[in-house]
Amino acid sequence: MIRRSWNALDVGDHVLVHDETAPSQPLLPGRVTAVESATGSNIVSVRVGSGRGSARVVQPRRLAVHLDSGESAERCWRCEAFYADERRAR
Numbered sequence: 001m002i003r004r005s006w007n008a009l010d011v012g013d014h015v016l017v018h019d020e021t022a023p024s025q026p027l028l029p030g031r032v033t034a035v036e037s038a039t040g041s042n043i044v045s046v047r048v049g050s051g052r053g054s055a056r057v058v059q060p061r062r063l064a065v066h067l068d069s070g071e072s073a074e075r076c077w078r079c080e081a082f083y084a085d086e087r088r089a090r
């Protein structure tokens with residue numbers, strides 16, 4: 001996500017997060033739970049996962065997060081790697 005969008009995130013915003021512990025997984029839908037102002041890029045906490053037990057709060061890096069409104073113009077090596085894996089698996 002570009003820094004301007006990242007620093008404009010607010011509590012309650014919907015985002016899509018790459019799980020850095022599982023790069024081969026699809027994007028996780030998440031919701032911003034806290035925003036802390038910082039020099040450069042803010043520190044953003046996001047609750048990901050749904051259903052009981054599986055939800056957790058992460059503080060992802062800016063480039064591992066996308067707006068939920070479709071941000072397809074932005075190139076993302078994580079997405080490209082994921083879709084490349086999907087194509088190989090077919």
Ligand SMILES: [Zn+2]
Pocket residue numbers: 018064066076077078079080
């Ligand atoms: Zn991506």
